[in-house]
Amino acid sequence: xxxxxxxxxxxxxxxxxxxxxxxxxxxxxxxxxxxxxxxxxxxxxxxxxxxxxxxxxxxxxxxxxxxxxxxxxxxxxxxxxxxxxxxxxxxxxxxxxxxxxxxxxxxxxxxxxxxxxxxxxxxxxxxxxxxxxxxxxxxxxxxxxxxxxxxxxxxxxxxxxxxxxxxxxxxxxx
Amino acid sequence: xxxxxxxxxxxxxxxxxxxxxxxxxxxxxxxxxxxxxxxxxxxxxxxxxxxxxxxxxxxxxxxxxxxxxxxxxxxxxxxxxxxxxxxxxxxxxxxxxxxxxxxxxxxxxxxxxxxxxxxxxxxxxxxxxxxxxxxxxxxxxxxxxxxxxxxxxxxxxxxxxxxxxxxxxxxxxxxxxxxxxxxxxxxxxxxxxxxxxxxxxxxxxxxxxxxxxxxxxxxxxxxxxxxxxxxxxxxxxxxxxxxxxxxxxxxxxxxx
Numbered sequence: 001x002x003x004x005x006x007x008x009x010x011x012x013x014x015x016x017x018x019x020x021x022x023x024x025x026x027x028x029x030x031x032x033x034x035x036x037x038x039x040x041x042x043x044x045x046x047x048x049x050x051x052x053x054x055x056x057x058x059x060x061x062x063x064x065x066x067x068x069x070x071x072x073x074x075x076x077x078x079x080x081x082x083x084x085x086x087x088x089x090x091x092x093x094x095x096x097x098x099x100x101x102x103x104x105x106x107x108x109x110x111x112x113x114x115x116x117x118x119x120x121x122x123x124x125x126x127x128x129x130x131x132x133x134x135x136x137x138x139x140x141x142x143x144x145x146x147x148x149x150x151x152x153x154x155x156x157x158x159x160x161x162x163x164x165x166x167x168x169x170x171x172x173x174x
Numbered sequence: 175x176x177x178x179x180x181x182x183x184x185x186x187x188x189x190x191x192x193x194x195x196x197x198x199x200x201x202x203x204x205x206x207x208x209x210x211x212x213x214x215x216x217x218x219x220x221x222x223x224x225x226x227x228x229x230x231x232x233x234x235x236x237x238x239x240x241x242x243x244x245x246x247x248x249x250x251x252x253x254x255x256x257x258x259x260x261x262x263x264x265x266x267x268x269x270x271x272x273x274x275x276x277x278x279x280x281x282x283x284x285x286x287x288x289x290x291x292x293x294x295x296x297x298x299x300x301x302x303x304x305x306x307x308x309x310x311x312x313x314x315x316x317x318x319x320x321x322x323x324x325x326x327x328x329x330x331x332x333x334x335x336x337x338x339x340x341x342x343x344x345x346x347x348x349x350x351x352x353x354x355x356x357x358x359x360x361x362x363x364x365x366x367x368x369x370x371x372x373x374x375x376x377x378x379x380x381x382x383x384x385x386x387x388x389x390x391x392x393x394x395x396x397x398x399x400x401x402x403x404x405x406x407x408x409x410x411x412x413x414x415x416x417x418x419x420x421x422x423x424x425x426x427x428x429x430x
Binding site for chain 2 (some may be wrong): 045048051052061064121129145147154
C-alpha cells in the first residue's frame with residue numbers, strides 16, 4: 001500500500017477524519033458531463049429530422065418523365081414539377097435572355113422555356129431534369145439539371161467518328 | 175501503477191505502429207502516388223463530362239469504403255454483443271471503423287458535390303440517393319456522439335453496438351435508392367444490376383486502383399485508431415486505479 005500520504009491531511013482518527021468532498025479531477029468531471037457529445041447528438045437528431053422531411057417531401061421520385069404528365073399522380077399541370085426528358089436534336093434556341101427547347105420521353109414531347117443559360121454540360125440529345133411550372137402546354141423552367149447518363153467514354157480527339165458519335169449520342173438514337 | 179515511463183522511448187505496447195503497419199503505410203503512399211498520376215494525368219477525359227470525370231476516382235472509392243467501414247462496424251458490434259466473442263477490442267474496432275467511415279463518406283459527399291456543380295449544374299439537390307446518403311452520414315455522426323456519452327467501457331460498447339446494428343440497415347437503402355426511385359444521381363456504374371460496364375478500360379482500371387488504395391488506407395487508419403482507442407481506455411482505467419489506490423490509502427489510514 002501507498003503509505004507516503006500526509007497523515008494530517010487525511011486524519012489519523014475518526015474525529016479528525018476529513019469528510020469534505022474532494023475536488024474532482026478535470027478528467028473525471030469531463031466524463032460526468034459529456035456536453036460536446038450531447039450537443040452533437042441533439043444536432044444530429046435535428047438534422048436527421050430535416051433530412052427525413054426532405055426525403056418524404058422531395059426525394060421520393062425526384063421527377064416525372066415527360067410521358068407521365070397528367071398520367072401519374074403528382075405529375076399534374078399547374079403545380080411545381082420536375083420533369084425529365086431528352087433534349088430534342090436541333091431544338092435549342094438561345095436569344096441571350098431565354099433558352100427554348102423541346103424535350104421528349106416515351107414518345108411524348110414538351111416545349112420548355114428557361115430564363116437564362118442552363119449550367120452544367122447542357123446540350124442536345126442528353127437527358128435533363130427541369131424544375132418549373134407547366135402552364136398552357138409550355139413548361140416554364142427556372143432550373144435545369146443535366147442528368148448524367150451512365151456511360152464513360154474516352155474523349156479522344158484523334159478519333160474521326162468522335163464528333164458524329166457525340167452529335168448522334170446514345171440518347172437521340174433511341 | 176505509478177511507474178515512470180520515459181517519454182522518448184515508449185514501451186512496445188504503448189505505440190500504435192508495428193512493422194506491418196509501417197510497410198502498409200509505405201504501400202498506401204506509393205499507391206496514392208500511382209492513383210494521382212493515373213487519375214489526373216494518364217487516364218482520358220470523358221466525352222461528355224470532360225476533365226470532371228477524374229473526380230470519380232475519389233468519389234466512388236470513398237463511397238464504397240464508407241459502406242465497407244460501416245458494415246465492419248456492424249460485424250464488430252455483433253461480435254461484441256455475442257457472449258462467446260465479447261471483447262472490448264471488437265467495440266474499439268467498431269468505433270475506429272465508424273470514424274474512418276464518416277471520413278470517407280465526407281470525402282464522397284464533398285467530391286460528389288463538386289462533380290454535381292460541374293455536371294448537373296448544382297452542388298446539392300434532395301434526390302433519393304443524395305438524401306439517403308446524407309441521412310447515413312448524419313446517423314454515423316450520431317453513433318460517434320453516442321460513443322462519447324460516457325459511462326463505463328462496457329456501457330459504451332453495449333449501447334453503441336445496438337445502434338450500429340440498426341444503422342447498418344440503412345446501407346442497402348442508400349445503395350439501391352437509385353433503382354427504387356427516380357433520382358438525378360445515375361445508377362451504379364460498376365456494381366449495378368446490368369453487369370455490362372459502360373466504361374473505358376483505363377478509366378475502369380484507375381477506378382479499381384482507387385478502390386484498392388482506399389481499402390489499404392482504411393486498414394491502416396483503423397489499425398492505428400483502434401490501438402489509440404485502446405490506449406485511451408487504458409488511460410481511463412489507470413485513472414480509476416489511481417483513485418482506488420488513493421482511497422485504499424485513506425482507508426488504511428483510518429484503520430490504524
